[in-house]
Amino acid sequence: MKLIDCPYIGARPQSEFVYGHEVREMPKPSEATDKEWADYVFSRASAPGVKKEWWHHVPSGIWFVFERDTLTDKFIRLVDIAEVQYEL
Amino acid sequence: MPHSLLKYAFKDPEELGDPKYFGEPGELNSNYDVVIIGGGGHGLACAYYLARDHGITNVAVLEQGYIGGGNTGRNTTIVRSNYLTPEGVAFYDESLKLYLDLSDDLDINLMYSTRGHFTLAHSDSAMRTSRWRAETNKHLGIESEVVDRQFIQNEVPYLDLDCGGTHPIMGALYHAPGAVARHDAVAWGYGRGAAQRGVEIHQKTQVTEIKTDADGTKVLGVETNRGFVGAGKVISMVAGSSPRITAMVGLDTPIEIFPLQACVTEPVKPFMDTIIVSGSLHCYVSQSSRGEMVMGASADPQELHSTRSSFDFVEGLTDQMMDMFPFVGGLNLMRQWAGMCDMTPDFAPIMGKTPIDNFYLDGGWGTWGFKATPVSGKTMAYTVANDKVHDLIKPFSLDRFDTYKLVGEKGAASVGH
Numbered sequence: 351m352k353l354i355d356c357p358y359i360g361a362r363p364q365s366e367f368v369y370g371h372e373v374r375e376m377p378k379p380s381e382a383t384d385k386e387w388a389d390y391v392f393s394r395a396s397a398p399g400v401k402k403e404w405w406h407h408v409p410s411g412i413w414f415v416f417e418r419d420t421l422t423d424k425f426i427r428l429v430d431i432a433e434v435q436y437e438l
Numbered sequence: 439m440p441h442s443l444l445k446y447a448f449k450d451p452e453e454l455g456d457p458k459y460f461g462e463p464g465e466l467n468s469n470y471d472v473v474i475i476g477g478g479g480h481g482l483a484c485a486y487y488l489a490r491d492h493g494i495t496n497v498a499v500l501e502q503g504y505i506g507g508g509n510t511g512r513n514t515t516i517v518r519s520n521y522l523t524p525e526g527v528a529f530y531d532e533s534l535k536l537y538l539d540l541s542d543d544l545d546i547n548l549m550y551s552t553r554g555h556f557t558l559a560h561s562d563s564a565m566r567t568s569r570w571r572a573e574t575n576k577h578l579g580i581e582s583e584v585v586d587r588q589f590i591q592n593e594v595p596y597l598d599l600d601c602g603g604t605h606p607i608m609g610a611l612y613h614a615p616g617a618v619a620r621h622d623a624v625a626w627g628y629g630r631g632a633a634q635r636g637v638e639i640h641q642k643t644q645v646t647e648i649k650t651d652a653d654g655t656k657v658l659g660v661e662t663n664r665g666f667v668g669a670g671k672v673i674s675m676v677a678g679s680s681p682r683i684t685a686m687v688g689l690d691t692p693i694e695i696f697p698l699q700a701c702v703t704e705p706v707k708p709f710m711d712t713i714i715v716s717g718s719l720h721c722y723v724s725q726s727s728r729g730e731m732v733m734g735a736s737a738d739p740q741e742l743h744s745t746r747s748s749f750d751f752v753e754g755l756t757d758q759m760m761d762m763f764p765f766v767g768g769l770n771l772m773r774q775w776a777g778m779c780d781m782t783p784d785f786a787p788i789m790g791k792t793p794i795d796n797f798y799l800d801g802g803w804g805t806w807g808f809k810a811t812p813v814s815g816k817t818m819a820y821t822v823a824n825d826k827v828h829d830l831i832k833p834f835s836l837d838r839f840d841t842y843k844l845v846g847e848k849g850a851a852s853v854g855h
Contacts (some may be wrong), residue, residue, distance in 0.1 A: 351750060365750065369740040385840060392692040392783055392839040397685040398743035420695075421743050 354425055359410060370404025373415055373434045402429050459630040460505065463638040466667050470498045470638075472822060473660055473669035475645050475683060476676035477501025478510040479621070479808065480800055482628035483815020484675060484822070485637045491816075492823035495636035498669075499629075500662060502644035502679075506625040509677045512745070512777035513808040514700050514722065514734045515621045516713055518555050520575050520582045520613040525833035526786060526847045527578045530806075532830060533813035534615060540812060544627030548619045549727055553713050555616020556590060560605040560718040567717075568611040575613070585612045596709050601761040605718060616713050618724055624811055640664075648672065648686040648797070656795040657687065671822055673798040675814075678743070678778025680801035687794050692839055693780045693802050696737040697744065699751040701774035703766065705729030719758040731766065733759060737779055737805065747774045779804045786845035789814070789831040790821055798822055799836060806847075 353361040372394070377386050398421040405414050415429040446454075472488060474481045477499045488494040517537055519530040541548045559565045568584050575582030586609050587599055600606045629639055647661035659668035674683040680693050705728050715722040720736040735755045738748075752774060760767050781804040782788060788802035800818050803810070817828035827835065833845055 352748070371741075388840045388842065389690065393690040394681075394692060394694050395685075395690055396681040396694045396741070398682065398695075401741075403740075418740075420741050423740075423742050423744060423746070 352423075354405070354416070356407075356414060356416075357428055358412070358414075359407060362407065366407055366409055368406040368408055370406055370413065373402040373404060375436050376438075400426060402434060459626050460633045460639045460641075463640055466498065466640060466643070466662070466664055467638075468666075469659075469668035469670075471496040471670045472673065473497075473667060473671070474499045474673045474675055475660070476508070476674065476679070477505050477625075477629070477639055477641065478508045478675065478677065479625045479628065479811035480677070480803070480814045480818070481673075481675040482625055482632055482639070483811050484673060484800070484818045485632040485639075485815075486628045486635070487816045487819035488823060489632055489635035489637050492819060494823055497632070497637045498667065499632070499637060499639045500643045500645055500660070500667075501639070501641045504641050505629055505639070506622040508679075509777040509779075509803070509807055510625045510811075511622055512700070512775055513621060514724070514732050515618045515726075515808060516555070516616065516722070516724065517550075517619055517809040518613055518616040518713075519580055519809075520555070520557075520571060520611065520616070521847060522571055522574055523786075523845055523847050524578060525845055527575065527580055529813060529830050529834075530809060531578075531580060533810050534617075536812035536816065537617070537619065537809075540624070540627070544631050546623050546627035546630070548623045548627065550617055550619045551727065552615060552617045553711055553724065554593065555613040555713045556585075556594065556715065557611040557613075558590075558607050558714065558716040558718070559609050559611070560601065560607055560716065562608070564718055565608050568609065571611050580613070581615055582611065582613045585610050594710060594712055594714065596765070597714065597762055598764055601719070602764070605761060618713065618726070620727075621808055624808075628811075628815065645683070645686075648683070650687060650794065654688060654794070657797040669796075671796045671798065673800060673818060673822060675800045675818070677780050677801060677803045677807055680780045680799070682743075684799070684801075687792075687797055689792060689794065689799075691788060691799070691801070691836060692783050693788065694741055695743050695778050696740070696781050697742050697746070697776040698734065698737045698779045698805055699747050699755075699774065699776040700732065700734040701747075701752060701755070702726070702730040702732050702772050703769040704772050706731070706769065714762065716758070716762065719761065721755055721758045721762075723759065723762075730772065731759075731769070737781065738776075743778060745776045745778060747776045781805075783839075784844035785847040787814070787831075787834050788836050789818065789834040790827045790836070792836055802834075
């Protein structure tokens with residue numbers, strides 16, 4: 351069983367988490383062109399690399415952002431939520 | 439007889455049996471009319487149809503590993519056409535028809551074996567989905583029907599219809615033309631057919647860069663670990679490596695990579711001549727012609743560009759498998775492996791032209807690539823030869839995502855309904 355090490359809740363089995371995909375910034379709906387919006391909805395920069403991703407720990411109900419290498423499946427660090435915040 | 443047998447044993451292996459399928463093409467030329475990236479089933483099929491149907495033989499297939507070492511050799515070899523959308527059904531049914539006489543066409547035994555394909559329903563909602571799929575399929579001319587428990591019992595006597603009491607089977611969607619085939623032979627057959635017509639198949643040749651003109655709108659050739667190759671047209675047919683290739687031309691697509699794992703047991707006597715799928719239990723199984731049980735599950739939950747396999751997968755899958763076939767608890771697992779699935783949001787492939795001139799994409803094959811091998815090769819060859827998208831693959835164009843014209847293929851494998 352693969353464990354995800356988290357400073358807040360300790361090392362927990364990965365099966366307790368739900369994958370929430372990469373953290374992406376939403377363009378302003380009122381300002382985005384149709385093309386930009388379609389890109390946001392569907393397109394992904396999905397080449398392998400280190401990515402910031404949402405992971406939901408179901409038993410505690412907490413959403414975390416982890417940095418993970420999508421080539422090796424190594425969890426690198428827990429990301430401070432302030433790093434990924436942006437103005438809506 | 440013993441004397442001739444001894445003589446045979448001491449012969450040079452090169453002189454025995456069939457000649458090599460692909461030969462050694464030697465050095466890369468400086469230029470080809472068409473460069474196909476990816477020597478899997480799709481790439482080789484495309485090369486074969488380019489040469490056979492369109493007379494284009496100045497073609498190189500570049501494979502980073504070896505033939506049949508990617509997803510072509512990693513799928514669970516199922517061929518069927520009971521999809522849910524008119525676009526999907528037309529496309530996969532054409533593929534199934536091509537498969538039927540492909541052994542003759544390629545002069546190789548693909549061991550194509552029509553088995554009958556059951557999608558088990560363990561709940562009212564699954565029964566409703568089965569009826570929906572059966573009616574849609576019938577309307578589109580596909581042999582597909584809902585069957586009851588008794589029918590399943592007769593066809594699959596070793597199946598525990600109550601699944602240990604926890605998920606009793608209520609009925610199933612039955613697709614009689616569902617089949618299995620020997621996947622390596624599909625790639626080898628297409629490869630040999632293409633090579634005989636003059637196509638060069640270069641294994642261990644990895645594309646590291648794609649060269650475009652100054653403003654990035656037209657492809658000129660590819661950089662490889664064996665040097666630069668100029669190309670009139672470049673086709674990416676690399677399934678699980680698609681994002682790495684599209685990144686080379688600065689193209690974002692909706693493709694995301696998730697590993698799909700599978701495994702086989704030790705061989706046992708033939709006891710099951712059908713293909714069994716359970717959406718609710720997230721697993722599918724057939725018995726290979728060697729007697730192994732070939733088993734798969736749903737794709738891993740998170741993006742990953744790796745073919746690693748996991749214990750979690752075996753634990754989860756075997757638990758479900760024992761609900762259906764309790765006696766498999768006594769069997770040993772022989773091998774487990776994973777393939778990288780290039781999933782799309784609507785579970786349909788992305789095929790045809792791209793915004794970059796002379797760069798064609800054949801990807802988004804997710805969990806439905808093997809069954810589409812012949813039709814994908816044929817329609818992509820047509821598209822590239824005529825620079826005109828084949829009618830069958832028009833609904834699968836990359837720009838459908840800009841216009842929100844998604845295909846919504848809910849009949850795909852390993853997809854929850």
